[in-house]
Amino acid sequence: MSTTDKAAGRGASAPGPRQEDAPTPTAGVTRRRLLGTAGAAGAVGLVAGGGAGAAVAAGTRDDPAALTTVGSAHVPFEGARQAGIVQPAQACGHLAAFDLVAGADRRSAAALLRRWSDAVREMTASGRPSTPAAYDDQVADDAGPSSLTVTFGFGRSFFGRTGLNAELPAALAPLPDFPSDHLDPKRSNGDLWVQVGADDALVAFHALRVLQKAAAGAATVRWQMNGFNRTPGATDRPRTARNLMGQIDGTNNPKPSDADFDRRIFVPASGSPDWMAGGSYAVVRRIRMLLDSWDHLSVAEQERVVGRRKSDGAPLSGGVETTPVQLDKVNPDRSLAIAGDAHIRLAAPASNSGAAMLRRAFSYHDGIGTDGTPDAGLLFVAWQADPMTGFVPVQRKLDGADGLSRFLRHEASGLFAVPGGVGKGEYVGQRLLEG
């Protein structure tokens, strides 16, 4: 019955952009920017669309609730890249790693990726998406896709377990040991990695549950973490968000409009191995923030540690948030405007032979830790064409030397090969698993 309800209501209650009108993953970026910059005309247009949908849907007994702005926004599953990399991070996120069950092989792994891909294709569709009936708990009913994205990756251990060692990318070499790391192996790595994001918590939870059920008999959850970002509409700050230290974070992120963006973030068509063409590598770190210690610093001390003003993110070398950082700027007293151990100095591409990565993080907060301080921080996800020219050199530089590192603790880590996107009827990793 509910399936019929949904099918009947779909046409009337789908005021958002339709999938065929927005064939690339950048549709999500456009949508969020419209909202984020408070362009009054754009925002009103979307809300009015929701209202019109509601008017059509009202009056009939079993009509589902009409969708509104946040609910109807969608990011297509199919495209040259997987979704969930270049789109702004959503309000709610789940990261999870799965390990294949004993006896799993290439064939059963392929079947799992097929089930996962088909489920995500349905759940991210425009209008009122459907869910494979066998997995549907109806928790996401009433809402639309709410910008849902699901991104899949392969860990190093996947290749040995499926007899695919010949296809193991060189870029999946284990990350080096960083002296300051405090990694929990039970919450690190894994055969398969899943990143779920949505602007509604019930939609995100529902998608995660569907993926877990679809994995039954093939893979089990190794670890799972929950994160969040600002709710759409809570602010019109356009691109960058505050982290739980109160700092504006992500200002210097590479932008899709940068000339070298694709080269830095995505594996080229000529790259190796073949099946990773159009893909990217995700470094995942659970970075706990030692907030009680951090909050003991004055704002001026915090700004010196980071190198940016806390109120608006402007670099201490002057200007506004987006002004390029002048690492050699000196104060009237001859001291460096950006301190020698300031985070933005050590993390700057200029300090790391141009190394850069696309950071797309969620904050996390799991209450009070066993030590009585907040178990809170950043679910750091960094994207790059090769970790050896992205995360690794930067973290080598930061580890220990970065003034900020005294207030951070890397508690878990993973590195995953995220293949390119899929076309109609394909599943993620098909070129690897059927190559």
Place this chain on the structure above:
Amino acid sequence: MSTTDKAAGRGASAPGPRQEDAPTPTAGVTRRRLLGTAGAAGAVGLVAGGGAGAAVAAGTRDDPAALTTVGSAHVPFEGARQAGIVQPAQACGHLAAFDLVAGADRRSAAALLRRWSDAVREMTASGRPSTPAAYDDQVADDAGPSSLTVTFGFGRSFFGRTGLNAELPAALAPLPDFPSDHLDPKRSNGDLWVQVGADDALVAFHALRVLQKAAAGAATVRWQMNGFNRTPGATDRPRTARNLMGQIDGTNNPKPSDADFDRRIFVPASGSPDWMAGGSYAVVRRIRMLLDSWDHLSVAEQERVVGRRKSDGAPLSGGVETTPVQLDKVNPDRSLAIAGDAHIRLAAPASNSGAAMLRRAFSYHDGIGTDGTPDAGLLFVAWQADPMTGFVPVQRKLDGADGLSRFLRHEASGLFAVPGGVGKGEYVGQRLLEG
């Protein structure tokens, strides 16, 4: 510096309703209903307001980001009732209990409630609220109050520890033991209880941190839980939301428009003790949902257990979601339309001598539990003038007999006396602590 920025920007960037225009807590209800029912005119008006604010704020270097719909909505702290009871539950919630430190007394407890009340008064103000500088980590900067509410209550243990046993309400008698309970004492009860809700996760987190810092030296966190509800704008379903079982939940909740609403939910002016006039009692239960077991049932079986249709919440006795339940309705085969052990039969006021409570819950999801199943369910918060005519008789009936109880596990419990609201310059509990 940031304080100056905020003060300068306040006038220009406060497009939401101003506090003096909306002196009662019902302002939040009105706001949410406008959004929730997708009344196109109302929603557009709010968004256009945000756009206008943005236009004024743009262009000046240090102007903070302008607020948009979600961010600018606010619920006044002052009023006849505390905020966070009759307003719809927000997208993000934190529940926490604090225990007074050794050596605490009535005077130090009063000072704590004064600090807490003053901080919340500032954080919930209209426009761009400020934060006591000593506690401000700036995590909430850029957003507005985002419908923030903070609600304070006293546990039974508070009275003995502060020499106030003469003021202990009879209604704070310990809840009876329910045979099916699996309560963790470390996550139950507590001297003081705090409920934080906001439609933005960073605003809610920030408020919780401010309260923790303001408690330093006076009280420590005993337990703390995080919850969520649907994001504003993800659906236009007006009042009721789905829980993590996928059921529409809360249909039969008492409504502020009911003739007997105040009598059922709030302690009357003539009530006892005096200091609880206008207050309410909160029963807090962490109710884990055994989702893996629940999902093994067919939708028809789930509907029989609950007594409502899953797709739209209509009772199995017929009609739509809001149709009164006909408990005596029989099917053509002479079976009861609402099964004998259906949840809505056993929970109905008609089955409990009219007992009723206002449920205002958050869902929770803390990943995978130690048993490998989802650590997820409901942070159930129920409000009533007296637990003995609200939660207790209903739970006595439900415990064990309710078909749904096979899929639930009460893992933590608390009962708190929540005093009435405060006027200008007052703090919560002042009549108790200075009476």
